[in-house]
Amino acid sequence: MNILKITLLAFSLILSAGVTSSMAYAEETASDSSSNISEAIAHIEQAIAEIQKSDFNTARVHLKAARASAEKISGHEDVVKKANGLVIQGQIKTKKGDIKNSSADLTQALELYKSL
Template structure:
């Protein structure tokens, strides 16, 4: 009977440690808006580089990643919304192959993200 109690206690401690550790990691990644901003900036810069090379498929991948990281940014909702709109416009123009206009929109979005 004593062995069963010890086993159940050890099992419950292991489970609670696993759940607590996972929650701490989730709070750490979600609560760091500076890393999300820098990640969005990095993806937009890489997308601009790929657009200049006329590699539109890779640019679209970077723009999708930039939008995904921008969704995690908290605070400054009006600036983030405006920057996301510019990124979307850049995506649309990239699909059409308009290098100049998409680069202009993405540079404007880049300035807005850097202002945060």
């Protein structure tokens, strides 16, 4: 009887540890996603500022970093996909030196990321 009690106690401890660890993982994922959104927003804002100064090389670095941060965002896949498409279009237009249109695309992407 004593072995049965010990076995049941060990089993219940294992189950409770498994439940709490999965909850901690879910909280960690949510906070990581919000920090990735913040990083993407910050990089896009810096890229827009650099484009306005006609510093296209630095702007491209910020846009690459924004795309890398955006790839780590979980949830809202449709919004993230649309925003990433706008960032890519902004990159292409930045490469061509089109200040007006690249700023417009990046501003739209920024609004989408802020809506998350």
